Amino acid sequence: MYVTKRSGVGEPMDISKIRIVIDFACRGLRVDPLELEADAQIQFREGISTKEIQQLLIRTAAEKVSPENPDWQYVAARLLLYDLYKDVGHIRGYKVKDKINGRYKPYNPESFYNLVKNYAEKGIYGEYLLREYSKEDFQALASYIKPDRDLLFNYTGIKVLYDRYLVRDEEGNVIELPQEMYMLISMSLALPEKKEERIKWVKTFYDLMSKHEVSLATPTLMNARRPHTQLSSCFVLTVDDDLYDIFDNVQKAGQISKFAGGLGIYLGKVRATGSPIRKFKGASSGVLPVVKILNDVMVYVDQLGMRKGSASITLDIWHKDVMDFLEVKTNVGDERKKAHDIHPAISIPDIFMKRLKNREKWTLLDPYYCKNVKDGKNLEDFYGEEFEELYQRLERELPPNAKKEVDAFELWKRLLTVVFETGEPYIFFRDTANRLNPNKHCGVVYSSNLCHEIVQNMSASQHIEDSLDPQTGEIVHRKKSGDVVVCNLGSINLGKVYTKEDMERVVPLLVRMLDNVISINYYAIKEAEYTNRRYRAIGIGVSNYHYCLVKNAIQWESEEHLKFANALFERIAYYAIKGSMELAKERGRYPLFEGSDWSKGVFFGRDAEENQRMSEKNGNNLNWIELAEEVKTYGLRNAYLLALMPTGSTSLIIGATPSVDPIFAKFYKEENMSGILPQVPPEIDRYFWHYKSAYSIDQEWIIRAASERQKWIDQAQSLNLFIDPEHVDGPTLSKLYELSWELGLKTVYYCRSKSLTEIEECESCSS
Numbered sequence: 001m002y003v004t005k006r007s008g009v010g011e012p013m014d015i016s017k018i019r020i021v022i023d024f025a026c027r028g029l030r031v032d033p034l035e036l037e038a039d040a041q042i043q044f045r046e047g048i049s050t051k052e053i054q055q056l057l058i059r060t061a062a063e064k065v066s067p068e069n070p071d072w073q074y075v076a077a078r079l080l081l082y083d084l085y086k087d088v089g090h091i092r093g094y095k096v097k098d099k100i101n102g103r104y105k106p107y108n109p110e111s112f113y114n115l116v117k118n119y120a121e122k123g124i125y126g127e128y129l130l131r132e133y134s135k136e137d138f139q140a141l142a143s144y145i146k147p148d149r150d151l152l153f154n155y156t157g158i159k160v161l162y163d164r165y166l167v168r169d170e171e172g173n174v175i176e177l178p179q180e181m182y183m184l185i186s187m188s189l190a191l192p193e194k195k196e197e198r199i200k201w202v203k204t205f206y207d208l209m210s211k212h213e214v215s216l217a218t219p220t221l222m223n224a225r226r227p228h229t230q231l232s233s234c235f236v237l238t239v240d241d242d243l244y245d246i247f248d249n250v251q252k253a254g255q256i257s258k259f260a261g262g263l264g265i266y267l268g269k270v271r272a273t274g275s276p277i278r279k280f281k282g283a284s285s286g287v288l289p290v291v292k293i294l295n296d297v298m299v300y301v302d303q304l305g306m307r308k309g310s311a312s313i314t315l316d317i318w319h320k321d322v323m324d325f326l327e328v329k330t331n332v333g334d335e336r337k338k339a340h341d342i343h344p345a346i347s348i349p350d351i352f353m354k355r356l357k358n359r360e361k362w363t364l365l366d367p368y369y370c371k372n373v374k375d376g377k378n379l380e381d382f383y384g385e386e387f388e389e390l391y392q393r394l395e396r397e398l399p400p401n402a403k404k405e406v407d408a409f410e411l412w413k414r415l416l417t418v419v420f421e422t423g424e425p426y427i428f429f430r431d432t433a434n435r436l437n438p439n440k441h442c443g444v445v446y447s448s449n450l451c452h453e454i455v456q457n458m459s460a461s462q463h464i465e466d467s468l469d470p471q472t473g474e475i476v477h478r479k480k481s482g483d484v485v486v487c488n489l490g491s492i493n494l495g496k497v498y499t500k501e502d503m504e505r506v507v508p509l510l511v512r513m514l515d516n517v518i519s520i521n522y523y524a525i526k527e528a529e530y531t532n533r534r535y536r537a538i539g540i541g542v543s544n545y546h547y548c549l550v551k552n553a554i555q556w557e558s559e560e561h562l563k564f565a566n567a568l569f570e571r572i573a574y575y576a577i578k579g580s581m582e583l584a585k586e587r588g589r590y591p592l593f594e595g596s597d598w599s600k601g602v603f604f605g606r607d608a609e610e611n612q613r614m615s616e617k618n619g620n621n622l623n624w625i626e627l628a629e630e631v632k633t634y635g636l637r638n639a640y641l642l643a644l645m646p647t648g649s650t651s652l653i654i655g656a657t658p659s660v661d662p663i664f665a666k667f668y669k670e671e672n673m674s675g676i677l678p679q680v681p682p683e684i685d686r687y688f689w690h691y692k693s694a695y696s697i698d699q700e701w702i703i704r705a706a707s708e709r710q711k712w713i714d715q716a717q718s719l720n721l722f723i724d725p726e727h728v729d730g731p732t733l734s735k736l737y738e739l740s741w742e743l744g745l746k747t748v749y750y751c752r753s754k755s756l757t758e759i760e761e762c763e764s765c766s767s
Ligand SMILES: Cc1cn([C@H]2C[C@H](O)[C@@H](COP(=O)(O)OP(=O)(O)OP(=O)(O)O)O2)c(=O)[nH]c1=O
Pocket: 241, 242, 243, 244, 246, 270, 271, 276, 277, 278, 279, 283, 284, 285, 286
């Protein structure tokens, strides 16, 4: 049998060459190499190319992955790596031979500097790398690269990296290797560090990432080292009730989406259908046309054909257009009012949940009539008791055309039916979110972001507008910007980092990396920079939570789980605050620190003594009293610190279970842009009976565990529920959402249903 080589030359097939590759791929793993050879050979044919043989081996190994034989995922990974090494070597012009005979070094320290130099000139890497690092720095860092860390990836991880994250040239060829990627990201993130300490920090960041102890958000992994360093995951816009502002935000949404940011958009200020405009009765078209425009912008700005933009749009449950809004993705009603590509979210105040419990009436209001209701502020600017008072007053006093009475229970039933049908809307419990907002001294939160883990101050995102000073003719800025929420995310791999010692070492470093992200970020819109500089908000999340439980012999449905979750997230919170405080000592506090809950020693709505007592109960014995004093003295660097994002694709890269979710199944094939990817949870063969899959877990335990975690999180969690419609009815679903509110959750993300196959994962927040 003949094979065709890359050069096009044919030669007789030498099976011993294949054996060398197979042997390299299987070495030290619990697999039988002969099986792979036998299974693959069946498909060989005359004239097959060497590249094809390699692909065949990869596919064969990937198909052999199972819960009983998970090591095949590492065989497939090595085979794919081998292919990647060859491709990259080919592009760089060095002859690639097999690594096994020692003739070939996939990582070549000498080529690292040239790689960056060549591609920076072509505008593929950022010029700043060459400006800020000398040739000697490059050499020192190149020799620090640890090629063997490539072996930590499983097949899915390396496949996702290969297809989506590794930088490519103009022709679409991958130009960098995984460890070079981590090193270049680290070099970008260390730019704000003092020059004399920079190399030290690059190495530290590199170690954290390449050992998979932490992961950064998708935009950071994709864009750090590139010319446009748009590294933030999510943005939240507040649209004012004004045509200029509506279209200004449409423009902003387009710009943000262009640079791969995910969007949350609050539309609750926009007047309802039939509202007056300039006193003309019945003139306004309400919220739905704006939803539709934003929907189309998200589809239009499709990130160079890679994927369409993503936005969640939030409306308050008291908004007069809410009934139509609930139907934007369902199959009932007027097709002209549909917006199938956005993600609806509903903001719910406590008073609604109380009325629901008592089966009382609920009044929908037109925001046009809810302006200037107290101290020059609108209804939505209030929360808690003040909100309830004002809401009830408006219910009584507004004219009939400004309101509409409905049954709270009927509205709720409709909402839950839509949840059953579409997995959405996401839910935002606005009173809990605002009561526990550490920066309530300087703002209010109307809604969350796309993935519902971000909870930060917002305000109508007015544009910064240049105009001419009539006296001097100089350009001056007229309007002040509102708060466009921006969040920079990173996650801790709980499969590797969960003890007190590890948290103490890793979490402050992640705070530092994310603070650096803020400094080097490229901002698609100026307003985001304005907010980012004043708040310096970050979001630390986690991946591999389920594996961490299993590894520690904790059952999902147990009281032990609740205690474990509380203690674990206390440790993360403590070291995140400590890390940010230490950074404030070094770099200064965030400008709005004074007056915050942090500045008063109140963390997560509790005083230091209370936190101390909880810590002792948890067995962590962390010194919260001392930490509160230190924070009072030195401040914090970051206004917001913790947010549990979904971590979809980045968990795939590092072979972790996603975020705080339970596994879908003990084995399944995930289909995404990289094709069909086999998925087995970490160490499935060892812990087969310990893993319980999402749909077989009583969802009350998911909510209870989330509630324990929430006690130590200043923002929120992208909390998914998993429903099997055959076993869960309306009243049960209702109980779950009510329980989420009662137990102090701020948000509920998807309600995933076994019968719903199409759930769109947010990429940007994936960290
Ligand atoms: C002009 C216009 C506005 N609108 C909506 C968009 C905004 O929600 C709202 C106000 O739009 P604006 O154009 O900002 O209204 P205005 O400032 O001229 O009038 P007013 O004093 O009443 O605010 O009306 C429509 O629905 N249809 C229209 O044709």
